[in-house]
Amino acid sequence: MAVEVVMPKLGMAMKEGTVSLWNKGVGDTVEKGEPIASVNSEKIEIDVESPAEGTVLKITVPEGEGVPPGTVICFIGNPGEEVAVGQAGELVQKPALEKEAASNKLTESVIPARKAGERVKISPIAKKMAEAANLDLENIQGTGPGGRITKEDVQEALQKLSEQKKEKSHEKPLQLKEETQVVPVSGIRKVIAGRMYESLQKTAQLTINMKIDVTDLIALQKQTAETIKNRFDQKITLTDYIARAVVLSLQQHQLMNSALIDDKIHLFKRIHLGMAVALERGLVVPVIRNADDCRLIELSQTIKELAQKARQGQLSNEDMQGSTFTISNLGAYGVEHFTPVLNPPETGILGVGAVYDTPSFVGDQLERRSILPLSLTFDHRVLDGAPAAAFLQTVKQYLEEPITMLI
Template identity: 30%
Template sequence: MQELKVPSVGESIVEVEIGAWLKGEGERFAQDEPLVELITDKATLELPAPFSGTLKQILKKTGETARVGETIALLEEGAAEARPQAPAEAPKEASPEPLAMPAALRLMQEKGVAPEEVRGTGLGGRILKEDVERHLREREAPSRPAEPAPPSPPPPSPQAPADKPWRVDEAVPMTPLRRRIAERLLQARQTTAMLTTFNEADMSAVIALRKELGEAFQKKHGVKLGFMSFFVKAVVQALKEIPELNAEIRDNHIVYHRYYDIGVAVGGGEGLVVPVIRDADRLSFAEIEQRIADFAERARTKKLRPEELMGGTFTITNGGVYGSLNSTPLLNPPQVGILGMHAIQERPVARDGQVVVRPMMYLALSYDHRIVDGREAVTFLRRVKELVENPVRLLLEV
């Protein structure tokens, strides 16, 4: 019998929360097949099997916490005996099933729930993991024995008024990752002296360059030429000129980073995560776009590694992909700067005494006023604007 232990998932992480078990007791698994989800304050990760064998006993259930190095299950190495099959059964005719997210599908299989039993609340009726958990609570509610009231207040009652049956509240528990995100955002507001400055960039030159070179770029590198690589390049150049934005406060010292690890916010299955592009100053446009595409794909499938989410020196977030025209991005401590990109919108602007229509993007720079003054913040944002409006300068680094 071998122990399955919580591995080290990052230098600052000493405890994880057990997510969904992807295999049940007595089930066989192959080497490297995911066994369980581990939830940290950075992301949800899947723990792969160290060898082929059978899951004999689960020691830590879903929702419980475990420290790094703690045993959470017992495994038996080697192939298990096949479970006896029921006498020949007439094959059931396949019926169309609602779309379900992978985590939701695994939970349904584990609990013996058919997809058609669950009401999906995701886009297009897609079934989320939270939908399955809610269905299980509702299914078990009638048979559950009476228990003493918990110390915390119960969720709001979903009971609707008799004369207005449509006025129903639904209380859904926050996912562990969402709770961690909420805690970190609150911490950012409480522990930094955050201010935000705004500007706007004319995206005409970048759009023209992408139109001219985009097809050849994709054929050569296997990835699209997006807007983000231009902004990563512009931010790196501006950070070299304004090093106060590439720093942090550590004890009573200001630590200036002489390298450029740029965090790029991407949407994960349960929330926003910020994987880090290491040494971004040493990468080409193609390498940056490849890293971003890889991060986005692995964020959706929960394959990001903890070390990829740690240690950035500056962050870029793009609310424009969701249609935001302007916003105030929150800092990602201990970083002291974050750039917010937004949707491109055609607007009338003055050029050489004439009013013309140009594709414009609002930019927002939030910064920690404890070590970054307004002059540095405004200068930094103007420099990013200048470089994006003249992308040839990014190629020549001038």
């Protein structure tokens, strides 16, 4: 009997999952536990492993299509089995002889051309070869079952292309055309693109900047480093202090810890702090829930734990939901001021730049001071520039008088 492979449920709130890539095609053999497809939901992407050894008999959900969790995305069985899905969802299996006869009939007939708009069928190895050579799949006629493009079809197309280039090598080109590599927008990148576009389209975003003198904060960080290391086996970073200052400031400026939903401003009683983490696949924002209950050392530990889970791909859907305010730090890349984009439906997001040293007058004395640039983007529909600046001023006060964050 053929085995069903279903769309996994990646979180309690998941309503739909999307197949971002098929690693196997119809007719390919698979081992038990071998990754056969990549699926994603929101900002979670995982590999789906084969539940059994056998052959991919049928793919029911193409790449880029979203379906509810539990939906059958493909069937795996023995070579020779043919599987169809009945109206009630039952499996209809046909004898191997029928498949062989159908295959013989196909090879004896003329391979039909693809219709306009029809999805290109291609084996994984042929797809990799075509992408590496930047071939247009629409111009390749497949000779495999059902018009599927095979490895041999791609090789033949490459041979024809090589011959065409030789014929034109003696001709003077009329114009130069830049070669490009086409990268499809899918998975996490596609989700981020959609959310950022929606954020800019549906909110009135304004960014204000402020410079913070963190000379005393850096001195405090160095003075307490050994004690904190010995007692908690932990290092308190500048990001940890900034997160603590933001939490304390949000408690005093509740309008910044809010969301505009259905023309109503929802003021959140608790603070759920989002900390953006940059990965190769895109940006993820794990959430520190009830951050207002955390002491500085607890906040630091949670930030590091969530960042590690993010880099190891172990974040759950719940780990990235429900934030009420977000911090995005590009200081490690040498960026000073930038314009962070709101993480909807939040009212504010704080951009943290790189610390730099500059000469500055303290009274009548010229001293070397460490400056931290901050950029606050807020939704102008919820609050005006003055209250937003007041929030940023409170953050500044905590960072310039760091002892107040420890009291």
